[in-house]
Amino acid sequence: MPTAAFLAGLWAITRVIRNVPEGVIGELWGEAVFVPAAAVPATDRPASGTPTRRAPTNATATGATATGAAGAAATGATLACRESGVLRFRGADYHAARVSLWRFPAPGRVEVMFEDGRPFHGFETDDPVAEHRCGADLYRVAYAFRETGWTSHWDVDGPQKSYEMITHYRRPGVADGRPLDGWPVFQRP
Numbered sequence: 001m002p003t004a005a006f007l008a009g010l011w012a013i014t015r016v017i018r019n020v021p022e023g024v025i026g027e028l029w030g031e032a033v034f035v036p037a038a039a040v041p042a043t044d045r046p047a048s049g050t051p052t053r054r055a056p057t058n059a060t061a062t063g064a065t066a067t068g069a070a071g072a073a074a075t076g077a078t079l080a081c082r083e084s085g086v087l088r089f090r091g092a093d094y095h096a097a098r099v100s101l102w103r104f105p106a107p108g109r110v111e112v113m114f115e116d117g118r119p120f121h122g123f124e125t126d127d128p129v130a131e132h133r134c135g136a137d138l139y140r141v142a143y144a145f146r147e148t149g150w151t152s153h154w155d156v157d158g159p160q161k162s163y164e165m166i167t168h169y170r171r172p173g174v175a176d177g178r179p180l181d182g183w184p185v186f187q188r189p
Contacts, residue, residue: 002125002145004077004104007034011149013083015167025163028096030085032169037078037101078103080115137161148174 010033017026079102087096099115111122112130121130121141128143137158144151149170156163 002110004079010172011169012172013167013169017163017165020162026087026089028085028087032081032083034079034081037080
């Protein structure tokens with residue numbers, strides 16, 4: 001189900017960050033918009049054409065709608081996912097934003113890249129799990145998709161890190177924003 005056509009457009013997001021020893025340490029409320037990578041405004045790109053770390057623009061300014069974005073093809077497309085919101089972290093509120101690129105090189109395959117185009121992780125749509133190593137840190141993700149929304153469940157472990165991050169994505173105005181069942185639960189040793 002995670003095709004460019006499915007992901008394209010505007011999503012409301014809620015995120016919970018749990019530090020294993022402390023419990024919930026952060027929550028985020030905001031939006032994610034998936035638009036064709038070519039639709040990222042030129043003002044958000046340096047001369048090389050790589051997106052910068054600027055806060056995402058308003059979803060309507062990029063042409064996104066709740067049901068999709070023009071030009072999102074099923075195979076071969078690359079979408080820019082622009083997330084922004086308010087992060088409440090250990091009692092203080094911050095503006096948070098990030099950009100990732102989602103590529104659909106073949107049916108059943110998704111590749112996620114950092115905003116500068118470096119590989120982050122990839123997965124098969126019939127087994128939407130992946131890992132990413134960053135030095136000694138291990139990032140593991142499991143996705144769950146259904147017609148009305150989707151979830152990403154990250155488990156991060158390393159010498160200085162030990163947290164999980166669960167994000168729920170739903171279309172604005174869709175009442176079914178409940179968490180998705182069925183994603184794998186990561187077991188820690």
